Amino acid sequence: MSDATSLKRKAAEAAFAELEEGMNIGIGTGSTAEAFVRVLSEHVAAGFAITGVATSERTEALCRELGVSTKTLDELPILDVTVDGADEVDHDLRLIKGGGGALLREKIVAFSSARMIVIADSSKKVQTLGAFPLPIEVNGFGLTSTFMAIRRLTETLGLEGEIVLRKSGDKPFITDGGHLILDASFGRIPDPEALSAALATIPGIVEHGLFLNLASMAILAGPDGIEMLNA
Structure with a gap:
């Protein structure tokens, strides 16, 4: 073991x-x-x-x-x-x-x-969340629009870093619910509550990984x- x-x-x-x-x-x-x-x-x-x-x-x-x-x-x-x-x-x-x-x-x-x-x-x-990429489960419809909304919103919170579509091999990863996942590598999330509340305003987001x-x-x-x- x-x-x-x-x-x-x-x-x-x-x-x-x-x-x-x-x-x-x-x-x-x-x-x-x-x-x-x-x-x-x-x-x-x-x-x-x-x-x-x-x-x-x-x-x-x-x-x-x-x-x-x-x-x-x-x-x-x-x-x-x-x-x-x-x-x-x-x-x-x-x-x-x-x-x-x-x-x-x-x-x-x-x-x-x-x-x-x-x-x-x-x-x-950890002392501060964010070194692990934050998973954001999204609807496949309007993916590019949702991605851009996440990018704009997180930048207003001072959060930068790569946001990528999760893959399984060469294809997008599909959740049990039939959705996609965007992984956001912010590095640090100083105010998880503010980020959680902000993400909840984007219609294309099904749920996010801040618990x-x-x-x-x-x-x-x-x-x-x-x-x-x-x-």
């Missing part, structure tokens, strides 16, 4: 310790969330009863493979907790998510949950152990 894999598993195990039997759990997407599914499946096999709601088709398939019971969010519209990874997390539990392309469903599921627990290795903790006021706890695994951040 690599060091990175080991840290993800340790964070996943610490998150499992926060759960209670019988909970309805949102299950995130990405490599750290997959580590959580594997830890969860071991306990489910030993008799621990939960029901999950997957945030992506990829996570749904893994849950099915490992025997973790799932339902749709329409079947379980109110969740006890969501456990998910993050691409960046700051000291105020503000997040950048969406590196795996599931940010829309991840945000819907997190919003439907009483709590959101973020699991990550300690390298994901604000959603996480209640972050579990960060590092070489020196587990660090807990609480809202």
